[in-house]
Amino acid sequence: MKFGPQKGHIACIFDNFFKDFGLVLAAILISLINGDMDLFSENIGVLVIVLLAPVLRVVGYLTTTYAVDEEKLLIKSGLFTKNVLEVPLSTITTVDFSQNLFHQIFGVYKLNVDNNANIADGQTKVHMTLKKDDANMVKGLLMRGRQGLDGSNFAAEQDGAALPQREEGTRYEVKNGDLLLTGFLKSKLIFFLELLGGVAVVVNLIPESFFESGILDRIIEAMAKMGATPVTLIGLVVLFIIGSVCGMVGSLVRYYGFKVLDNGEAVKIEYGLLNRKTYTIAKKKISGIYYEQSPLMRLAKVGILNLMAVGYGAGTDEDASEEAILFPLLKESQLMDMVSRILPEMQYSEPYQKPEPKALRYFFIRFSVFFSLAVLIGSFFLPKVDDFFQGAWILGALYLLSRLGVAVMDYLSTGAYGNEQHFSLCYGGYKKTTTFLKTSMIESIESGGSIWKRKREISNITIGCLAPSGESIQIVKNLPAKTFEELRSYLIY
Secondary structure, three states: OOEEEEOOOHHHHHOOHHHHHHHHHHHHHHHHHHOOOHHHHHOHHHHHHHOHHHHHHHHHHHHOEEEEOOOEEEEEEOOOOOEEEEEEHHHEEEEEEEEOHHHHHHOEEEEEEEEOOOEEOOEEOEEEEEEHHHHHHHHHHHHOOOOOOOHHHHHOOOOOOOOOOOOOOEEEEOOHHHHHHHHHHOOOHHHHHHHHHHHHHHHHHOOHHHHHOOHHHHHHHHHHHHOHHHHHHHHHHHHHHHHHHHHHHHHHHHHOOOEEEEOOOEEEEEEOOOOEEEEEEEHHHOOEEEEEEOHHHHHHOEEEEEEEEOOEOOOOOOOOOOOOEEEEEEEHHHHHHHHHHHOHHHOOOOOOEOOOHHHHHHHOOOHHHHHHHHHHHHHOOHHHOOHHHOOHHHHHHHHHHHHHHHHHHHHHHOEEEEOOOEEEEEEOOOOEEEEEEEHHHEEEEEEEOOHHHHHOOEEEEEEEEOOOOOOOEEEEEEEEHHHHHHHHHOOOO
16 A cells, blocks of 8 residues: 555544534524524524534544555445445546635645546545645545556646656636636626525524614615616616625635646646635546636626536535636637647637528527516516506516527527537527537537427537536537538547
């Protein structure tokens, strides 16, 4: 054995501290603010169940050992049921470092190890919390493959490990101003959902005197006089401003110090302020790249460039919403140059094959259009329920127009091409995605569509590739049938 067998660091018990203890802490906080411990005592049964998670984590720490030899990573775990997991070194795709606040206090690193087999449902199955020296040693051993046979993995950061060093290569750094701009331009939908989820907690913190003072009644009365349309528009503006400010701060904190190191064989990505992360990804195990643009990003002609690689961006127990980001902000004019630098297979682009005019009607056949039409019809009947909804049809009409706009933009954005080196797909309405896939990583291609589409030689193209579950299926709709035949020809060798 080159390492172990040995236990991880005791700090692993606190890997998901806020997830394990968040409910308990929230209950105590609310009870203290209200000066009433009934909330805590009435839910003591639920809180005891919640505390089972950290207890099980302690048991896991005491019964789990890690070892690395010349060929494999070996993990033994279990108290009453013994489990043995073996991961061949040559199959490992990524080994990343992360440090949350507790890790930084203890001076330890968390290692997340991924290959094509051990990741499912967005949860990394192999992760170890180790002292700094041990973490560097294990990462170096894992990324070497079978004593260097998987040569592309030599690009791992050594940081003191007794392994040969490589040149750092090209270095890209992202300015803080660009991080703030990314947070402002990103879609606010996720933030709105998170905001709604936190409303209940905020309401519990509001003292009862506020509700008894009549302030809330006066606010509701003022809103009733204004009507549904002005209230909705003002609410959207307020939410947009709040979402923009929070997005800018969140982006700066999350991606602070963002830099990419490219040595030709692998890319290393580092970022984070409170939760520091380091990823090293072998280029030969990258399936592709995709470029995302929110509506505001399309107006500004910028976007976010992401990697498609198993183990990167799929989410872990520590952060289930991790993004597979390569550059937080990249201009449209720089896209092809940067893509070809990171993955030389992408340098020879082709003209995109676009949907034909006869396919336009099929972009309007979608649930969102029919739903918005139903909303518009319903808005004409709402004033009969309450005068507050006078003019609600304006909101319904705007919503319908926005859905029709999405269909038109999707028609204009859609396209695809392929060659022996890579495929590229474009799709999306106000939010546009441009994907570049290595031809060698594509596992299947399928043509589908209704009988009416087939009569008009229009097809939906579905491509399956070796990538994380969220990106392994790529679909582009309503393209000419000949596009499918051309793409298919590149997969027949």
